[in-house]
Amino acid sequence: MNQFQMASPTEARDLYSPVMAVISKVEKMTELENLYTVVLPDGAELGHKPGQFIELSIFGVGEAPFSISSSPTHRGEFELGIRRVGMLTEVLNRMEVGQKVGIRGPFGNGIDIEQFKGRDVLIVAGGIGLVPMRSIINYVIDNPDDFGKLHIVYGSRTDEDLLFTEELARWEADPKIDYHVTVDRGSLDWKGKTGVITTLIPGLELDLEKTVCCVCGPPIMYRFALLALKSKGLPERNIFMSLERRMKCGVGKCGHCQINSTYVCQDGPVYHYPDIKSLQEAL
Amino acid sequence: MVQFFLESERVTELVTHLKGQKPVFAPHRKGRKSFAFERVEDAADVVLDYPRVMHSIRKFFLPPRETLMTFDLAENDFSTADVQPSDAIFFGVHSYDLGAVHRLDYNLGKGHPEKNYITRRQGAVFVGVSFEPDAYHFCGSVGIDPMDTSGFDIFLTKLLDGYIVEALTEVGEQLLNGLDLPAHEAGKPARGNFQQHIYLPQAKLNEVMAKSYDNPVWAETAEKCVGCGTCNLVCPTCYCFNVEDTVNIQATGGTRDRHWDGCMLREFTGVAGGEVFREHLADRQRHRVFRKFKYISDETGQPWCVGCGRCTAYCTAGISIVNIVNRLVGDYEKVAVTPI
Amino acid sequence: MAKPRVAIFDFTGCEGCELNQLNFEDQLLDILAHVDIVEWREAMDGHADEYDIAFVEGSLSTPDCIKRIHEVRRKAKVLVALGACAVQGGINGVKNTHPIEEVREEVYGEDKYLFPTLPALAVSSVVKVDYNVRGCPMTQLEFLKVFTALVLGKEPIEPEHSVCVECKLKENECVYARGMICLGPVTRAGCDAHCPTVGQYCTGCRGLVPEPNLKAMEEILVEHGLNVDEAWKRLQLFNANEIEGVRS
Missing domain, CATH: 3.40.50.80 (Nucleotide-binding domain of ferredoxin-NADP reductase (FNR) module)
Known part of the structure; x- marks a missing residue:
């Protein structure tokens, strides 16, 4: 029987704790969609690639993945364009500038x-x-x-x-x-x-x-x-x-975003088409 | 490696000896005809001759429900749950269940190594016991022998009147220190025969699975299936989970908890807005079986099923994963030998 | 933030769900701290003209029920069905399996013309129901979840999976392994598998999962050598409206 080497405890990371970030601006785009500007503590850069996503959480409501809408060239803050569909986004819609949300990420494979x-x-x-x-x-x-x-x-x-x-x-x-x-x-x-x-x-x-x-x-x-x-x-x-799928963890563990053999949160959300064209569940 | 002999009557003595050194978790009777791993309070309650427990020892490293953090709504702040190494002896583990733990080590350690799981895995000592395959076990077909000692610190091989005791690691040897056991001279017994077999090894199954996406067996299985998710939840290599927030009744705070989830459940792939990506039970049956014999297997070369037989034994509808896989094999071979 | 105004109404039912609300000994004061109860026949006098949340118990089984539920719906911003009778029609639905005239005759005899009666209906079959608290009696755990969600201005989410999931999370021995009929495989979770955990079988009181595979459920009973007719009767006990016409 083959054994699989487990990562050492020193490599293990707390994957699920968010960083508390401030909503610095909310702009109503349409009846359903808002653009939220978010600032990390001490104005830290999110450090994302175009096409990546974050997990946003509101305590007592939950957590969900959202695409990052701003370019990394936009410094000091980042933007999330969010449609009001479901509980988390409803509650987010009622939040005010200055309030904090939890942020994990950036996650996934953005544009190369x-x-x-x-x-x-x-x-x-x-x-x-x-x-x-x-x-x-x-x-x-x-x-x-x-x-x-x-x-x-x-x-x-x-x-x-x-x-x-x-x-x-x-x-x-x-x-x-x-x-x-x-x-x-x-x-x-x-x-x-x-x-x-x-x-x-x-x-x-x-x-x-x-x-x-x-x-x-x-x-x-x-x-x-x-x-x-x-x-x-x-x-x-x-x-x-x-591609978009249901996600809970963003780090390739919870299983929800799997499309055939690939995890959208790890190998996606941005895929090279030849890599997924044979995946029946992808498109 | 020195082998000792332990009379059946002295199992309690061994458990007590171990319990004096670290907490011991072992199979106990539960309900009318079930068994479950529980912390040993009285060594006499330990059952070594059992077909399978509903939940493998995975439940100690990846609990069915666990709190990830507690939050305070007024402060809008949180504190992460304190996770401790298990630092315990898991006594009476079957070889396939340790094989399953090794697979979880891979999944939860890969990419982003998960602190909660890896922390709990620390200090875990495994004492194995051989078993007689019953009507559901088929681990022989996935390369796991009932007397496979690999990964164990101590292994007990069942004889008619007792057990051969082997210390396989230094930790195991130390734990046995002070226990006066006679040496075992004779060899090991022959292993019991399996009643269930998958016809092909994983290397060939890779080819079979690659051609099985559209096999009618998925829809046929779905007709018999109620979609209850039991097969996922009892699988020792399943690790999918959901995360939910619960607020206390004072509405001042609460907990963010995770619990096991299963790809057989319809809401597993549901997104806000209503889209469900694996809408039909047939799609979900295929995904479940591919998770065990295709997706991770393509990556690692190993079956991700350990042949414990739980998904079949606990399926109220009697859906057999062995029958599904063999059906795929049969259909594949028929096509393979049919001249075009 | 102003406290939500809450009203509680009973229709055709045993009022067990409401009593269950009063039974929240540990939490009742916390619950009351969050809301103003403006109408509740079982615990107070008086009527209110409008309310933020209306909790409705019982099925609708008379023309008067229909009139009243429309009025409740008109005055309520959010309407929550409490318990099996309100959510699915519940035990009262058994009446629907007999011709209505026979039922009137049996129950009221000569006076039957004094008591107009309808088939027992789920509240949702007459007016829009926003959220459900299922069970017979209603599941306290679920009530607290729905209640705190509404107080915090969130949308409560109803589980879609079956009771089997909750049994497995608790490592309960399967009821079938104990040789009993159990409706858990097709019954909606949310009760934390209350009955199987205490050694009973699932009666299906929380209603069916969405798209239940009842044909497979029947096969399960046959395979286990259990009485299929008895199982259908049990299924009918709380879910007569939901399975109407399913079994030929």
Whole structure:
């Protein structure tokens, strides 16, 4: 019988204790979504990579994973774009600036920036999928010399659900950014495109070999976005996707986020598409 | 290694001798026909001849429920629970259950080594005992022999009228010091036969499992299954958990606790917003079996099932993991030999 | 923060759940400290015009019940069903397995026309129920959980898994190993496996798990050589409304 070596007690770490951090700003983005700015004790840096997540806890309510919405280039604080869905986010919504929440992390596998350097970057974000994608977008914007062209494709249910509207306007106005947005159903005031996000992909002008793409959105979106990207001719090796699953621990123990053999909290949430295309439970 | 002989009547004496040195946990009768590991108060209560306990000794290192921290709502602060090394003797452990502990050592030590588990694992002394395979044991098929002594500090091999006692580590030797036992000269007895077998070794099962994702056995098993999660909760290599906060009635504070969870339960993959990623019992049955014979096995080369037979023995619906795996093997071989 | 105003109502039931509330000897004062009880027939006089939380006990079994529950719902911000009768119809639901005229005849004889009666209904089949405290009588542990959650402005979460999970966490010997029928495998947890822990079997009083596999449950009984008809009767005892038409 093979024995498996156990880590020594000196390597063992207290994995579940959060650091208490202050909510320094709350900005209402839509009826359901807020953007929370969080400051760690002594203004410490979170030290995350774009695409990573943290576990946020409120004592007496619980803990849940949230994508980090700000780029690491944004110093001294970090941002979380959070939809009010479920108990924790309801209670968070009622909290005020100055109150503290528990933070653990950053966790998971974010974007491997080195792989993206020198490339054109295409972001395909559906709905709240823009939250983690924004950390990449702003990283690319803040390091213009490291990257080629930036394409942003964003789809939302309605124009009232659009997130980060001020930034969207800036991205749209920026001649260096190829920005496209669509909504499934527009209000009377909506002057932009109407239709599902995949309708935007055929019209993109991409340098197919040079472009790396990152996709994030609701579970239903991935399959259709992939189809559109592949028929556009984007090589599979250039596609990355950020996935969401239930998580409790964030450190590869509790088992909830497992997709076939992979743990989203360890190997994801950002996956290289060729690594997960054969996983039946992934997409 | 010197082997001693311990008459059956002297087991109590051995337990008492050990109990004088460290706390001893051993199998006790529980209910009508069950057994459970409990702290030994009276050495006479210890049962060495038992088929299996519902929960393996994993429960001492990863308890069914444990408090991770207590919090104070007014202060919005917390203090982490004090976790102590077990520093105890686990007496009368079957080889597959120690095999399971070694697997947990891997899972909970890997990547982010977990303090709570690793701390509790410190100072644990294992005294094994051989067993006669019953209608559910199949550990022989996953490479664990009923008389496998590896990892134990002391091992007792059952004879007709007593036990062969071997000290396998220095710790074991020291614990036996002062106990006057005659040497055992004759060899070890033959081991009992298994009534349950998985047809292929893990190396071949890897190939079988790779082709089994869409096997109809998952849906067929799901028809018989009530989804109660018992198979997960009694599995000695399962370690998934959930974490919940409980607030006291004064609403001044509370505890953040974790408890065992199971991938057979529907809410296991449910996220806020309502999405459930393994919605059907068939999906969950497959995941459970793949956790034991595929996912971690692909990584380590070892089966993550230790053949204790608990998931089958305690399944009220009588779902047999051996039958599922053998069915996959049979279907795989049929396809493999069918000319295309 | 103002204390939530709480009202407690009884419909068709034995009032055991309410009495159970009074039985929180250790916690009653703590509970009362958090709320203002504005209406509770069993413990005080008077009526209130509106309340933050209404706890409702009992099933709905008369036209008057239906009228009253609509009124309660109108005045309550949050409505919590207390106990098996309110949550599933409970034991009263057994009546629904007989033709209603027969039931009236049997119970009231000649005077049956004086007592209009309906099939015993779960509160949720007439008005929206926000949260449940299940069990017969209601599970105290769950009441405290729901109560503290509501007082703290949180949403109580109902377990979806079966009683088997709680038995396993306590390392209880399986009731089937003791040769008894147990409805634990299809019954919703939350009671900390109270009955199996004290040597009894699970009666199913907390209602069925979502999407129960009752066909598999029947197989389990057959495999264990237990009386399937008896098991269905027991299942019907608290869950007549839930299993109506399930067994052909």
